[in-house]
Amino acid sequence: MKILKTQTLRGPNYWSIRRHKLIVMRLDLEDLADKSSNEIPGFYEGLVKVLPTIEEHFCSLGRRGGFLERVQQGTYMGHIIEHVALELQELAGMPVGFGRTRETSTPGVYNVVFEYVDEQAGRYAGRAAVRLCRSIVDTGTYPKAEFEQDIADLKDLRANASLGPSTETIVKEAEARKIPWMMLSARAMVQFGYGIHQKRIQATLSSYSGILAVELACDKEGTKTILQDAGIPVPCGTVIQYLDELEDAIEDVGGYPIVIKPLDGNHGRGITINIKNWQEAEAAYDLASAEAKSRSVIVERFYQGSDHRILVINGKLIAVAERIPAHVVGDGRSTIEELIEQTNRDPNRGEGHDNVLTKITIDRTSISVLERQGYTLKTVLRQGEIAYLRDTANLSTGGIAIDRTDDIHPENIWIAERVVKLIGLDIAGIDVVTPDITKPLREVGGVIVEVNAAPGFRMHVAPSRGLPRNVAAPVLDMLFPKGTPVRIPIIALTGTNGKTTTTRLTAHIYRQTGKVVGYTTTDGIYINDYLVQKGDNTGPQSASVILKDPTVEVAVLETARGGILRSGLAFESCDIGVVLNVAADHLGIGDIDTIEQMAKVKSVVAETVSPDGYAVLNADDPLVAAMAERVKSKIAYFSMNPDNPIIQNHIRRGGMAAVYENGYLSILEGEWTLRIEEVVNVPVTMGGMAPFMIANALAACLAAFANGVDIEAIRQGIRTFSPSANQTPGRMNLFKLSSFHALVDYAHNPAGYEAVGGFVRNWSGEKLGVVGGPGDRRDEDLILLGKLSAQIFDCIIVKEDDDTRGRERGEVADLIVKGMLQEKPDARYQTILDETEAIETGLDRVENGGLVVIFPESVSRAISLIKKRQNHSDS
Secondary structure, rough: OOOEEEEEEEOOOOOOOOOOOEEEEEOOHHHHHOOOHHHHHOOHHHHHHHHHHHHHHOHOOOOOOOHHHHHOOOOOOHHHHHHHHHHHHOOOOOOOEEEEEEEHHHOEEEEEEEEOOOOOHHHHHHHHHHHHHHHHHHHHHOOOOHHHHHHHHHHHHHHHHHOOOOHHHHHHHHHHHOOOOOOOOOOOOOOEEHHOEEEEEEEEEOOOOOHHHHHHHHHHHHHHHHHHHHOOOOOOEEEEEHHHHHHHHHHOOOOOOHHHHHHEOOOOOOOOOEEEOHHHHHHHHHHHHHHHOOOOOEEEOOOOOEEEEEEEEEEEEEEEEEEEEOEEEEEOOOHHHHHHHHHHHOEEEEEEOOEEEOOOOOOHHHHHHHOOOOOOOOEEEOOEEEEOOOOOOOHHOOOOEOOOOOOOOHHHHHHHHHHHHOOOOOOEEEEEEEOOOOHHHHHHHHHHEEEEEOOOOOOHHOOOOOOOOOOOOHHHHHHHOOOOOOOOOOOEEEEEOOOOHHHHHHHHHHOOOOOOOOOOOOOOEOOOOEEEOOOOOOHHHHHHHHOOOOOOOEEEEEHHHHHHHOOOOEEEOOEHHHHHOOOOOOEEEEOOOHHHHHHHHHHHHHHHEEEEEEEEEEEEOHHHHHHHHHOOOOOEEEEEEOOOOHHHHHHHOOOEEEEOOOOOOEEEEEEEEEEEHHHHOOOHHHHOOOOHHHHHHHHHHHHHOOOOOOHHHHHHHHOOOOOOOOOOOOOOOOEOOOOOEEEEEOOOOOOHHHHHHHHOOOOOOOEEEEEOOOOOHHHHEEEEEEEEHHOOOOEEEEEOOOOOOOOOOOOOHHHHHHHHHHEEEEEEEHHHHHOOHHHHHHHOOOOOOOOOEEEEOHHHHHHHHHHHHHHHHOO
């Protein structure tokens, strides 16, 4: 077996609208192409032995063990690899379940599609599944060591790519609220919402976390001073920078016991508590100084009591946890070292922040803490006796948390909320030491030890004991108060022809509303009048640029076939999804071999429209109109024929439509007709001579109207939008030269030729075409271009693209000529392969009053050649 290609999908896609995270692996079964599983000796037994848990797969039979029944009865290897890839991820702690396997038009080559949690792990699982199945075919088994390594590698990939526990908590809450989110490319930041409505977090720092407050919280002595001045109970302490200051500092705070910690430390690193003598103090000073960026160390009086973390969000107390340092409890027979090993076997404990709890590590600090209690790792504790492994109670060092939210005294709540306002943090973790959290701090000698920016949520979301608290909800309530929008309108447009013009026209209409419009096209990414990035930008990465931009108020996104197939969409839903048409273009590429399959690709845009949005569909195209059966949104149709039965039925049911009637672009809704503008006043329609441009204008007007744009803004937009080389380069750009006209259009498929032909046939003078086609199209498509050229033009110059896309030079031109002569044996034509020479020849040869139509590979080159002649004639 050979993996030919692996693609990672990250949004709604050809295989699934609902499941966005999919791996598509193009797999050549080679020698196994004609062998089903029941024809491979020992395969079933080997698979069950290596992967006994795969019995849980229901498969199409819909019952436990259903997949193994299929294997026993006989199924093909692509299907088996799909299930194995899913099961390997399951065993590595990544729950997945969706898969599809389909044979391509190439015999023995399959698309194996399966879900992933982490994309790197998903791709690895696909490769491992192929290795595993190949090994069972060849040897009857898969080595245990290799299998265990696969699972370990998958777990590592999952751990390395996973969000931190706090971030993950907030993201899950956002998903529950249908708030879109995306990772940003720097500093592990996450964006919630789109465009101008976006908010960001980095762990538990948010868009509202002020730099002054964060810096103050990081300055422990500064924090203590602010709180002390406000009458908040804080530890008695002082700051030193040198060891020879330590003795005086201990005397200043009232003697032992003391706490020594770094001035600017975090996560409990470098802190030593309950220091009772000079030897311990010296060691604690060295530890704290090494962890302090400024080399400054805090010496504080040690206060007896339990360590508590109080979480305050947006000025309100949300949760309280009592934190107990890493420890073990004796059983009367095991050493401390053995007890640590037993504790770490708890499945809830993992490395770092991967699990609810963190494994306890044995290091110099833990040994020192044991020694101060009179223990070593070999000590056998009595039944119930406790030995602590850390001074501090941080979960990251193996501590546990007990929820105390319902226990805290009201006065302590008041103090905590006041403390956070004094520091100025939006999200804060307050460390409190008190013998009894149920009583006021002043009564029991409790103190505020620290105020932390970016506090961890793990102890509150998954406490070791007590109620879990949804601490992410108040974060999102703060970022997006009730009634606050999280999205911007997204208008996605697709189709075989007319996408770029319709996208630009739609964006231009929205510009009339005064909003900042971001749009993507085959020419580039734009925000209002400014080009962000030049080039073909019709895929999900380009769409993400717009959705991430904090200035954008409306997104208009040209969405091409290639991006949908390679990566899926950049958004999980849109407000308006426009499908202009579906024609035979790019067939035979990316395993899309029929026009019906191409329609399914384009349908992804329509099916992604939210239920309260509109799918805007071409009622004149049966493949597009049929998409109405699959969408979950409302539907609006457009048509060049007001008597189209689909339009009439839709209107009778109270639906919305746009039609070309009596020379007008009109909106129909229920029993009334709203005329937008006469087409002769709409520049993009070339004075009404370009029918396909009228259809594009209908789609753009309907998309804007369905999304609530005022009719006057629509009128103004279509009146002022011109198909010029500046506004729509390569889209029906008509140039007046001295005695003739030249038209440049990027038509490169039969439907595009037909569309331009609708305009050319209305031209009264000679019609000369400079034609060609992309080399990666099928022979029959190129022959059809020749036939259409013979129907449209009086005289033809056949040229080729600079990039022949894998064909021999002259091969494309020969196929086009073949089609021309089949259609019109006496066709007047000349073959000039070089595009520049072909264009120059056409411009030289056309008669007075004639029209030269150029279908270029390079739009900019063609326009440059024409403008050069314009400038020469003007001079």
